[in-house]
Amino acid sequence: MSQETIYALASGRGRAGVAVIRLSGPDAFTALAALTEGALPPVRQATVRSLYSLDKAFRIDQALVILFKGPASFTGEDVVEIHLHGGPALISATFDQFANLTNLRSAEPGEFTRRAFEHGKLDLTEAEGLGDLVNAETHAQHQQALRQMRGELGEIYTNWRQDLISNLAHLEADIDFPDEDLPEGVAGAIRPKIKQLESEITAHLQDGKRGEKIREGLDVVILGAPNVGKSSLLNKLARREAAIVSDQAGTTRDVVDVHMDLAGYPVTIADTAGIREASDSVEQEGVRRARARAELADIRIFMTSAGDPPVEESDFADLVEENSFFIINKMDTVSGDKPPQIGRVFPVSVKQEEGLDPFLEALEQEVVQQLDVSGAPSLTRQRHREALEECVQCLQRFAVAPDPELAAEDVRLAARALGRITGRVDVEDVLDVVFGDFCIGK
């Protein structure tokens, strides 16, 4: 158990109907006792108590208190939640009392969750999921975070790791106890299993970075010559004045980002400086950045004005992809019949707000398709990706390892890489499986 007891405001800052102060550690209960009168209430039972200063000279508030006896608590330690009225003065008065108690200190950021991890209440992916849940701004982020916090992602890695460890146990038994009465051809039997695992992990890695994009937002860029109406479109999309609209060519000199929620998914739409032969150096820099950004984008929207040559004839024709969108703007300036929408080509008038709905619908569909959260959980961080890639490399080395010791080492390293993702790296469980499975030396 950690020696110090920590406390912090668990709810948001500022005035509110209710504020929640949380304490965790060996002195959590005694700290509450010091601020209240009479016996402590039973655990896990919300109870009204008056809170006083330590010397009982004044009353702080009437609060609802709940005690959780470790290890059956969020952190695994003794935890107290104090629900008081959400006023700055009474919260700081409470903190002042805690500051005068020994062995209490205010918590560092993330320290409650860290203690929960240290006491085995959460694995690292679940702790990350909890962090994402608090930060979620869109429905997709919310759902993904909830699944990760509930352990769906960690479970995948834990199961893979268990598989590896059990295979490793068999391999090691074969190395260490060649005379024992072991099943025939252990190493031979393991190879196809490891190969199967390697393909599963490789498939999991080839997810189009779905999970990471749900966390960070899908990158969409609007590309086109100056003055075709890119900023106007962005402003319409964002329903606010996010980029400067001007009728002078080359005013959007850098990249303007707008973060938005499209069909529940987070999207960052960037308005880029017009890609064209830029004369002045500031604009050239803008063009360079626009191109760099466009190259990395998940979805590109190419914009021209009515009467302009098609995108295919422009300098950035090489950036066109199968999932790109094409907008021909300023249709209001064209007399006579307007061209129909064909496939991903949308004739619109941003100014008159004509033709934008079908485009938005198609864009939303594309976003949903790229980020769909309904399938198997995806990895959500570069950290996961790196560990999984390392794991695959180890398994590939295993397949060509010249001798059993090296083969076993590759499997051990592969398991360790997976263990780093969930934060459960230990060797004891290898031994458990060896003795559990084979009963060697019984």
Ligand code: GDP
């Ligand atoms: P950008 O340089 O591509 O970002 O273009 P802007 O959005 O700054 O627009 C350039 C000019 O075109 C502005 O004067 C806009 O008002 C005008 N504009 C934008 N969309 C339309 C449209 O659909 N029809 C007409 N007639 N003008 C438009």
